[in-house]
C-alpha cells in the first residue's frame with residue numbers, strides 16, 4: 001500500500017527546462033529597454049508569474065513604466081518566448097520523467113500539474129505528455145502566486161486527493177514553500193542548499209522511483 005495517492009508536478013525546472021527560453025526572452029526585453037541582467041538574477045524568476053517577473057526585472061534596471069506599457073511589454077515577451085519554444089518536442093523532456101510517470105500510472109497514483117505558467121498546456125502538448133495528467137492547473141486558473149498554495153490545492157482538489165496524501169515536485173524555493181503551506185509532502189528538484197525546506201532533494205527525476213518515494217515518506221513519518 002502506498003503512503004501517497006497523488007503527485008503534483010511543477011513544469012519548468014522539473015519536467016522541462018524552459019527557464020533558458022524565459023531568460024532569453026526577458027533579456028531581450030531588458031536589452032530593448034536599455035539594460036541587462038545576470039543569470040544569477042534570473043534564478044529569482046523561477047516559479048514566479050509573468051507580471052511579477054516583469055516587475056522584478058524593471059526594478060533591476062531602475063525602469064518605471066505605466067501599467068499599459070507593462071502590459072504591452074509582457075505581451076511582447078510572451079511572443080518572443082512562444083517563438084523560442086515553437087520547435088520544442090519530446091527530446092526536451094528532462095531525464096527520468098517518463099519512466100517515473102509510467103510507474104505512477106501503473107500504481108494508480110493520480111498525476112496533476114501545478115505550474116505558474118500560462119503556456120503550460122501548450123508545452124505539455126508539444127512534448128507529448130498531456131495524456132499523463134489527470135488534472136492541469138496553470139497560471140490561467142490561479143490568482144495567487146507561489147508561495148501561496150492555491151495552485152497545488154487546486155491540483156489536489158481536481159484529482160480529489162487530500163493535501164496530506166499529495167507529493168509535490170518543485171524546483172523553486174517559492175514552490176517548495178507553497179507545497180508546505182498547502183500541507184503537502186514536497187520533493188525538491190535541484191540543489192539541497194537552495195531547497196532547504198523540502199522533505200528530500202533530488203537533482204532530477206532520474207533519481208526518483210515509486211519505491212524510493214514510498215521509503216522517503218515512510219522515514220518522514222517515523223521521524224516526525
Ligand code: B16
Pocket residue numbers: 010011012013019022045046047048049050053078114115116117118119120139172
Ligand atoms: P508564463 P513553473 C513558471 O513555470 C516559470 O518558472 C517562470 O519563470 C515563469 O515566469 C512562469 O512560469 C510564468 O510563465 O510567462 O509562461 O505564463 O516553474 O511554475 O512551471
Ligand code: MG
Pocket residue numbers: 010011012013014046047170171172175
Ligand atoms: Mg519551476
